Amino acid sequence: MTGSSHVAAAASSSSAAAGSTASKTIVIKLGTSSIISEETQLPKIAILSSLVETCHKLRSQGHKVIIVCSGAIGMGRIRMHITDRPKSLGERQALAALGQLRLIALWDSLFGTVGIEVAQVLLTRNDIADRPRYNNARTTLNTLISAPFNAIPIVNENDTVSVSELRFGDNDTLSAITAGLVDADYLFLCTDVDGLYTGNPRSDPNARRLGVVEDVAAARKAVSVATMGSSFGTGGMQTKLIAAELATAAGVATVILNGEHPENMIRVVANGIPSEASAGAGAGVKMDSLASSVSSLASEEKELIGYPPLDAPAHTIFMPKPNPLSSRKWSILHALHPAGALIIDEGAFKRIARTDSGGRLLPAGVVGVEGNWERMQAIRLVVRRRISKSTPHSSGLEQGAPLTNSAPIARSLGQYLLRTDSEAGAGTKTPPIIDSLRKDAPTPSSPLAGEASAKIVPADAAAGGDGVDGDEEWEWQLVEVGRALANYTSIESERIKGLKSSQITSVLGYADSDYVTDQVALHTLTLPTA
Numbered sequence: 001m002t003g004s005s006h007v008a009a010a011a012s013s014s015s016a017a018a019g020s021t022a023s024k025t026i027v028i029k030l031g032t033s034s035i036i037s038e039e040t041q042l043p044k045i046a047i048l049s050s051l052v053e054t055c056h057k058l059r060s061q062g063h064k065v066i067i068v069c070s071g072a073i074g075m076g077r078i079r080m081h082i083t084d085r086p087k088s089l090g091e092r093q094a095l096a097a098l099g100q101l102r103l104i105a106l107w108d109s110l111f112g113t114v115g116i117e118v119a120q121v122l123l124t125r126n127d128i129a130d131r132p133r134y135n136n137a138r139t140t141l142n143t144l145i146s147a148p149f150n151a152i153p154i155v156n157e158n159d160t161v162s163v164s165e166l167r168f169g170d171n172d173t174l175s176a177i178t179a180g181l182v183d184a185d186y187l188f189l190c191t192d193v194d195g196l197y198t199g200n201p202r203s204d205p206n207a208r209r210l211g212v213v214e215d216v217a218a219a220r221k222a223v224s225v226a227t228m229g230s231s232f233g234t235g236g237m238q239t240k241l242i243a244a245e246l247a248t249a250a251g252v253a254t255v256i257l258n259g260e261h262p263e264n265m266i267r268v269v270a271n272g273i274p275s276e277a278s279a280g281a282g283a284g285v286k287m288d289s290l291a292s293s294v295s296s297l298a299s300e301e302k303e304l305i306g307y308p309p310l311d312a313p314a315h316t317i318f319m320p321k322p323n324p325l326s327s328r329k330w331s332i333l334h335a336l337h338p339a340g341a342l343i344i345d346e347g348a349f350k351r352i353a354r355t356d357s358g359g360r361l362l363p364a365g366v367v368g369v370e371g372n373w374e375r376m377q378a379i380r381l382v383v384r385r386r387i388s389k390s391t392p393h394s395s396g397l398e399q400g401a402p403l404t405n406s407a408p409i410a411r412s413l414g415q416y417l418l419r420t421d422s423e424a425g426a427g428t429k430t431p432p433i434i435d436s437l438r439k440d441a442p443t444p445s446s447p448l449a450g451e452a453s454a455k456i457v458p459a460d461a462a463a464g465g466d467g468v469d470g471d472e473e474w475e476w477q478l479v480e481v482g483r484a485l486a487n488y489t490s491i492e493s494e495r496i497k498g499l500k501s502s503q504i505t506s507v508l509g510y511a512d513s514d515y516v517t518d519q520v521a522l523h524t525l526t527l528p529t530a
């Protein structure tokens, strides 16, 4: 894709739908299950070779290709004859170091046979944590896939050195971030099943594959993805849905398909992305629970919606968002690492949510500053509001919370108690958002904020939050509503919070901006019901 914005991506994608020969940027994610045979515990050489031929063909059609390849730990296990999943972090990191070498050597020799250069790109979340590093990674990838290099970057998480919150945790998420980084047109998630099913096809014989999904968040709620997949794989279908949500928000069409037949990707690209109109024609006609999110169940509605064509290979396609976020906003919301939080009042939120305000936040609306940051670092915007204690808490997490890298908020807002429904119900002290960051987490939570975020409530009256007004007991509730790039450091922000812009100079001795931030990306324009 030539344009740099996601909007341009969407425009080029939809106008060049079926049968397009325009150049596309294609990110292909290969899960461990596509690289290593569960049965033989050996690399799937024939399939990898077929993938190489597929990439060669895609490139000869003018497309650019990036591969996000799992399997370092799996290859390390093969190399060291370890049959069980490694349990300790040290063991996993050591196996990744042993396996990554083999993996890249294998790709280098296979791609060498068709004259394609490959480049190894190992990333941690830290490598894209702030704007300069994010832009640097973007430039490197774009340089690699463009002339004169015309290489295929082979991306993996730098498992050997990445720890806790510096991890992507799974390569589905990493592939979505990579697709966003390079403004890709397609993200292919190759795995060991033919797409997203209504339930795990390994265990549910009645599970049915979905053809076209328009609303990933709704589909995520409607299908069952609870059980894990192959013995080598990491996240199962859940992390693929998280990846689809992230990528489609950036305007990237996301496809889940079986890695056994990489050549099918050529046909999917040739068929193009179903146009909104044709996808919409079939919406809401089949399964009640999926009606709002899924245009078609595979096979049955092809004629009705015209996609996929009758001879199309099995796959599930997640439609790119019709109005994707700009590249800059997407990176602020989903890629950059928030170093802290500005706590704002409801009035300030309403002002920045009004489109005509330009998303600029005055210091007058800031009621708290948490964390340490420098200018231009990403921060969370968290609304503080008063709610009645008798109001039952709705679950922001279930509504879809923005939680790809949310552990720091729990830490930086340490004096607050993070309250979620699961905590209230199951009594666990670990918020699901923190589990979502862990590589081995069995149930990662959603990455995106449809509307709400975690509810963060002052732990006790000492935190200055609870009170009684007449008969009503109340408490403060904190809701993350978006992210922003800071105009002032955390120390400066603390000093000017609550002030008028005209007072900034007298307090700081200078005023580089009237706003604490003028680069805001919101998850939501309205606060969820308390």
Ligand SMILES: Nc1ncnc2c1ncn2[C@@H]1O[C@H](COP(=O)(O)OP(=O)(O)O)[C@@H](O)[C@H]1O
Binding pocket: 030, 031, 032, 033, 034, 190, 191, 192, 193, 195, 196, 197, 198, 199, 200, 201, 202, 223, 224, 225, 226, 227, 228, 229, 230, 231, 232, 233, 234, 235, 236, 237
């Ligand atoms: N609703 C579902 N639809 C499809 N597959 C599912 C579903 N729920 C769970 N799965 C499991 O997800 C697995 C793929 O995830 P995973 O093993 O992590 O693969 P990879 O290594 O390719 O990332 C499938 O083998 C399947 O058993």
Ligand SMILES: N[C@@H](CCC(=O)OP(=O)(O)O)C(=O)O
Binding pocket: 030, 031, 032, 033, 069, 070, 071, 072, 073, 074, 096, 156, 157, 159, 169, 170, 171, 172, 232, 233, 234, 235, 236
């Ligand atoms: N980075 C890890 C893979 C992590 C991962 O997400 O694995 P998978 O679910 O097989 O795509 C590795 O190379 O082993």
